[in-house]
Amino acid sequence: MTEHVSLALSAAERSCRSKGLALTPVRKRVLQLLLESQAPVKAYDLLAALKPGGGAQPPTVYRALDFLTRAGLVHRIEALNAYTACLHADGHGSAELYICEDCGQVEERHRKISGEAGPGGFLISRSVIEHYGRCSDCASAQASA
Amino acid sequence: MTEHVSLALSAAERSCRSKGLALTPVRKRVLQLLLESQAPVKAYDLLAALKPGGGAQPPTVYRALDFLTRAGLVHRIEALNAYTACLHADGHGSAELYICEDCGQVEERHRKISGEAGPGGFLISRSVIEHYGRCSDCASAQASA
DNA sequence: CTCCGGGATGTTATATTGTTGCGCCAAGGG
DNA sequence: CCCTTGGCGCAACAATATAACATCCCGGAG
Numbered sequence: 001m002t003e004h005v006s007l008a009l010s011a012a013e014r015s016c017r018s019k020g021l022a023l024t025p026v027r028k029r030v031l032q033l034l035l036e037s038q039a040p041v042k043a044y045d046l047l048a049a050l051k052p053g054g055g056a057q058p059p060t061v062y063r064a065l066d067f068l069t070r071a072g073l074v075h076r077i078e079a080l081n082a083y084t085a086c087l088h089a090d091g092h093g094s095a096e097l098y099i100c101e102d103c104g105q106v107e108e109r110h111r112k113i114s115g116e117a118g119p120g121g122f123l124i125s126r127s128v129i130e131h132y133g134r135c136s137d138c139a140s141a142q143a144s145a
Numbered sequence: 146m147t148e149h150v151s152l153a154l155s156a157a158e159r160s161c162r163s164k165g166l167a168l169t170p171v172r173k174r175v176l177q178l179l180l181e182s183q184a185p186v187k188a189y190d191l192l193a194a195l196k197p198g199g200g201a202q203p204p205t206v207y208r209a210l211d212f213l214t215r216a217g218l219v220h221r222i223e224a225l226n227a228y229t230a231c232l233h234a235d236g237h238g239s240a241e242l243y244i245c246e247d248c249g250q251v252e253e254r255h256r257k258i259s260g261e262a263g264p265g266g267f268l269i270s271r272s273v274i275e276h277y278g279r280c281s282d283c284a285s286a287q288a289s290a
Numbered sequence: 291c292t293c294c295g296g297g298a299t300g301t302t303a304t305a306t307t308g309t310t311g312c313g314c315c316a317a318g319g320g
Numbered sequence: 321c322c323c324t325t326g327g328c329g330c331a332a333c334a335a336t337a338t339a340a341c342a343t344c345c346c347g348g349a350g
Contacts, residue, residue, distance in 0.1 A: 024327070043307070057330060062308065067327095078223040079273050081307065098267045109264055119254060121281030122243045128224050128275040136266030169298070188336070202301065207337065212298095226336065 005035045008085065012073050021071055026050075030064040031073055031085060039104025040082035077106070078128050096129040102138035150180045153230065157218050166216055171195075175209040176218055176230060184249025185227035222251070223273050241274040247283035 012031060016023040023031075033049050034041055043061050050056045065083055068074035075084050075095055084106050086095065098107040116124050134142065157176055161168040168176075178194050179186055188206050195201045210228055213219035220229050220240055229251050231240065243252040261269050279287065 022327080026328075055329090057328095058308070059310090059330085060328070063328080078275075098263045098269075100267070101270070107264060107267060118243045118276055118278070119252060121284065122245070122252060122276070123278045123281075123284045124243075124276045125246070125278040127277070128273060130223075130273040131263055131267070131269045132272070133263070133268045133270040136268075139266065139268045167298080171299075200300095203337065204301085204339090205299070208299080 001032070002036075005032060008035050008087070012071075015073070016071060019071070021067075026060060027064045027067055030061060031068055034068075034074060034083060034085040037084075040077050040080055040084045040099070040106060042080075042082050046083070075108070077130060079130055079132070094127045094129065096131070098131045098133070098135070100135035100138055101132055102134055102142070105135055107135065146177070146181070150177060153180050153232070157216075160218070161216060164216070166212075171205060172209045172212055175206060176213055179213075179219060179228060179230040182229075185222050185225055185229045185244070185251060187225075187227050191228070220253070222275060224275055224277070239272045239274065241276070243276045243278070243280070245280040245283055246277055247279055247287070250280055252280065 009028065009032060013023050013028075029050065030046055033046055043058070043065060046065075047056050047058060047061045050061060065074060065076070069076055069083075073086055075086050075097065076082075077084060077097065077099065080099070084097075087108055088095070088110055094111060096109045096111055098109070100106075111127075111129075118124055154173065154177060157173075158168050174195060175191055178191055188203070188210060191210075192201050192203060192206045195206060210219060210221070214221055214228075218231055220231050220242065221227075222229060222242065222244065225244070229242075232253055233240075233255055239256060241254045241256050243254070245251075256272075256274075263269055
């Protein structure tokens, strides 16, 4: 396990403990798999990675993802049906994601939007913001090609 | 058919003709169903509405939706797996959607984001922006309840 | 006119993604 | 001890989406 992964895992454990949430082995393992991946991971790929023998069933991974998402440790990427670990473990509300279509890397920026007002008095409770394109590395690689 | 629906349909026909696109009967019917709905519609609901006898198959509606989306006449709502007619038929790039979780109505604002730069030189080609919450009507109804 | 080619649609089957429902078990409070 | 509660295993299924191939129709080339 690389260092940043174990660091993030212990941070997650502390965060959960402080909120009275149980970071059980299954949940921790799912989070670890997401942290180790450079790119977003699909639920069924996590499932396959969880139990190579094929023993794990869908609800296992979906329940873990649901927990991790609600705990603010993981983001679901709506347009890809995929998941990525949240690197800013403070978990305050909505994130804005920049997803490179070349290398799959996800950059994350936080905006506090919840509670803000949209047009005509619309009251926002949750936002999905996903930008697709090329990260600077891939953009320059492409330009030079 | 209410007036705004027929107006939108003729606008769509003109728009397609000017671009050399074929707004065939199936495509037009799907667009009409979306225009008539107050809320986003799922692909399989469209399918059921298309041919009450159950004769239509999934590819029919998915192909129509693909065409309409690429023509800028329809938006896909990623977090709902649903579709809604685009009311600003000019179809310039990304839309920002405000989706009321009470009544289902979708408000639409346009931002031209494509080509803009994100953090660290990220080059955006397409954005998904969906805000969930309550429209002003539903927010005030709730407040008074 | 005939033939050909491309786009649109029909048809069948399958892949992918996500959920429901039930039961077991272990931890903790009375 | 008993009972509740939350987490997990398990089986089945529901919902969403695509692949692959056949057919039809129309418009242009010969």
